[in-house]
Amino acid sequence: MNLKNQISRKADLLFNIIFLIIAALCIYPILLIIGISFTDEDSILMFGYHVIPKVFSTYAYEYVVRNSGDILMAYGVTVITTAAGTVAGTLSVAMYAYAISRSGFKYRKLFTFIMFFTMLFNGGMVSWYMICSQVLHLQNTIWALILPMLTSAWNVMIMRTFFTTTIPEAVIESAKLDGASELKIFLRIVIPLTVPGIATIALFNTLSYWNDWWNALMLTTKPELSNLQYYLYKVINTMNISSSSSVGVLAQNSMTHETMPKESARMAICMLAIGPIILAYPFFQKYFVKGLTVGAVKG
């Protein structure tokens, strides 16, 4: 009998091999993009894309940095919208979730339903677009990239679960007896007690703002309002997918007459866009798993 109640060594080896293959499939494409971005352009034209550069070169990055006007602007838009969206979004989600988590609030059920209903029913793409552009006049404003994603019903529900499971009712009651107002309780007691939950929601928000291209695609046409993802989208859509004779956004923008390393430069831009995510990944991943497992427990 197997005392430790474990699978056999053979099975363990097989599982490990399967997971190694899957892990490789998940990582390989990113290594490929990194590899291409560091490959000499002529070497790409000769040998195609490889993870390990045949001829190493940082020329693509030098080129991108030298002609970085648009990219810097896109970076700026993404950083501003991500920062604003994360702070304002997390705050509005936490405030709403706190109110509907309090048993002393008479209309708790009604407002929970009002939020929840948006998860069941929506007006659809066309109606959303018409409201945003014709009624709210968000088109070609920076608000188009911030406001539509500010309050997600899903996050509110997760946050509510956080509040109901981590804050003992007695704590709030005793604060009330001491004469603290609801706002004061929320700011002074509830927020400090639920920092991990709030951090998780903040990370959810950061990721969705950083990765957003949808709002830019739907609601902006001005180049100066392109965020990073939308800029990437525009760059790749000038790439020629079947043969190699196109003039890209970058080439048009370059004032200089230096040759543009088309293939590697695009991958370098892509790397600049996902770089922060890769760097923050260990941190992100830890909190995400926490958030997911807590969100699965319904309050």
Place this chain on the structure above:
Amino acid sequence: MSIFGKTVRKNKEAGFVRHGFLKDINKNKEFFLLLLPGLLCIFCFNYLPMGGLVIAFKRLNYADGVLGSPWVGLSNFKLLFRSPDLLLVTRNTILYNLVFIAFGATIPVALAIMMSQLRSKKMGRVYNSVMFFPYFLSWVVVSYVVYTLLQYDYGVFNRMLLPFFGKSPVNWYNEPKYWPFFLVFLNLWKSMGYSCVMYYAAIMGIDEELFEAAAIDGAGKFRQVMTITVPSITPIIIMLAILNIGKIFHSDFGLFFQTTMDSGALLPVTNVVDTFIFRSMRNSGDMGISSAASFFQSVVGFVLVLTANRIVKRIDESSALM
């Protein structure tokens, strides 16, 4: 008697001064203040568009706006149902979703079970982290990944994979027949880590003593998995599958639009409801067909979600959305 009379009078006075709901607002004003930002947001971006669904029954012109445009009855829907694409788009959406649901209910589950059985828990965590990675990439970035594989001149498939098998290069972005496989794979690739984490958490929640007792009774690992692990996570699998069936008319726009590079040649196998709505909105100035399709998607989607939720509730109260 006199006490009774007093209460009545008191209530009347109060009702005169401040009416029920208004009084409550005043009493709960701090709560309403907390709700306000979130309420404003969902009012603007969720409830207004719900009202905006009426544009499906209007001939929209920008001069008159959403409210002022003339009513046209069902003529937008007549246009939609005469459109040759409708059948194809509906078929694609439903078929892809069915395949996604089938794979989503099996592969991540199997992987989560395997992960829970690994001798080294540390390796399990490492694999989990790596598999979660694609989830953090946007579809735009994934389209770069796909491009590096499929590009005609330098792509990995044409440069390395096909020559290895002695085949000549393929113009991938013009060949619809390969794309159903690509799309199913990409969807799995991007969402696998996420679902794996969920199932893994559920498996870790199973009481360890059950396994020990089974081991003492002489059950091998495989037997333990089949009689303990699988039955205890089956409810979650079924619930998620049913809830996904409720969303069967919705599709991931990024997957079908970005990774295919909006390639026209691929439309027969890549056009789904959301991309169809987007394209008819973008390409033809008039909103007729797209608003009708969008209306259809919202309303049918709503009915399906409610039905799915009702079924889930009947099976297991706690797994239902509400």
